[in-house]
Amino acid sequence: EKVKITKEQQALVKSIVDAYNKHQIPQDVTKKLLQEQYSAEENFLLLTEMATNQVQVLVEFTKNIPGFLSLDREDQIALLKGSAVEAMFLRSAQVLSKRMPNGHTEVLKERVRNSGMSEEFMTPMFNFYKSIDELQIGQEEQALLTAVTILTPDRPYVKDYQAVERLQETMLDVLRKLCVLQHPQDPQYFARLLGRLTELRTLNHYHAEMLTSWRMNDQKFTPLLCEIWDVQ
Numbered sequence: 299e300k301v302k303i304t305k306e307q308q309a310l311v312k313s314i315v316d317a318y319n320k321h322q323i324p325q326d327v328t329k330k331l332l333q334e335q336y337s338a339e340e341n342f343l344l345l346t347e348m349a350t351n352q353v354q355v356l357v358e359f360t361k362n363i364p365g366f367l368s369l370d371r372e373d374q375i376a377l378l379k380g381s382a383v384e385a386m387f388l389r390s391a392q393v394l395s396k397r398m399p400n401g402h403t404e405v406l407k408e409r410v411r412n413s414g415m416s417e418e419f420m421t422p423m424f425n426f427y428k429s430i431d432e433l434q435i436g437q438e439e440q441a442l443l444t445a446v447t448i449l450t451p452d453r454p455y456v457k458d459y460q461a462v463e464r465l466q467e468t469m470l471d472v473l474r475k476l477c478v479l480q481h482p483q484d485p486q487y488f489a490r491l492l493g494r495l496t497e498l499r500t501l502n503h504y505h506a507e508m509l510t511s512w513r514m515n516d517q518k519f520t521p522l523l524c525e526i527w528d529v530q
C-alpha cells in the first residue's frame with residue numbers, strides 16, 4: 299500500500315532535524331583537531347574535550363525532542379546517561395564516515411587510533427563506523443535514529459517505561475516510513491538501520507570496559523563526563 303507521511307509526522311521530522319543541525323560542536327573546538335600537536339596524551343585530551351562538548355550538544359538536542367521534557371525529570375536523566383555513548387558513536391560516525399569538508403575525518407580517526415585505547419575496543423568501533431558508512435544514512439534518518447536511541451525505554455533506572463516506549467514508537471513509525479520512501483530499492487533498509495542500534499548496544503559494553511581501564515591508569519575526565527558516566 300502507498301506509504302504516506304502525515305502532516306504532523308512531517309512537522310515532527312522537521313523539528314528533530316532542525317534541532318540536530320542547530321546543536322553542533324562549535325567550529326573553534328573542532329578545528330583544534332587539525333591544530334593541536336600529536337601525542338597519545340594530547341589526543342586523549344582532545345577526544346575528552348570533543349566528548350564533553352558532544353554531551354552538551356546532546357543535551358540541547360534531546361530537550362528539543364517533542365515530548366521529552368514532559369517525561370519524569372529523573373527518567374530524562376536516566377535516558378541521557380543510558381544513551382550518551384551510543385548517541386556519540388552515531389555522531390562521531392557521521393564525522394568519520396562522510397568526507398568532512400574541513401578535513402577532520404582523517405585526523406579524528408588518527409587521533410582515536412593513537413589515544414591509548416585498547417585494540418579490543420578499536421576493532422569493533424571501526425567496524426561499526428564502516429557499517430554505518432555503508433548505509434549512507436541521510437541527515438533526517440541520522441537525526442531520527444539518534445532520537446530513537448535516546449528514547450530507548452529499557453535503560454537502567456527508567457521508571458515510566460510505557461511513556462518512553464510511546465515516544466520511541468512515534469519516532470520509529472516515521473523513521474520506518476522515511477526509509478520506505480527514500481530507499482524504495484531496498485525494502486530491508488529500515489531493518490538494517492535497527493540492526494545498527496543493536497550493534498551500538500554491544501559497543502556500550504566495550505566502552506564501559508575501556509572506562510574502567512582508563513580509571514586504572516588514572517586518566518582524567520571532565521566533571522560532565524564523570525557525571526554522565528558515573529566515574530570518579
Ligand SMILES: CC(C)c1onc(-c2c(Cl)cccc2Cl)c1COc1ccc(-c2ccc3[nH]c(C(=O)O)cc3c2)cc1
Binds near residue numbers: 342386423519
Ligand atoms: C573521553 C574521550 C576520550 C572518549 O571516551 N570515549 C569516547 C568515544 C569514542 Cl572514542 C567513540 C565513540 C563514542 C565515544 Cl563516547 C571518547 C571520545 O568521544 C568523542 C569523540 C569525538 C566526537 C565528535 C563528535 C562530533 C564532531 N564533529 C566534528 C567536526 O569536525 O565537525 C568532530 C567531532 C567529534 C564525539 C565524541
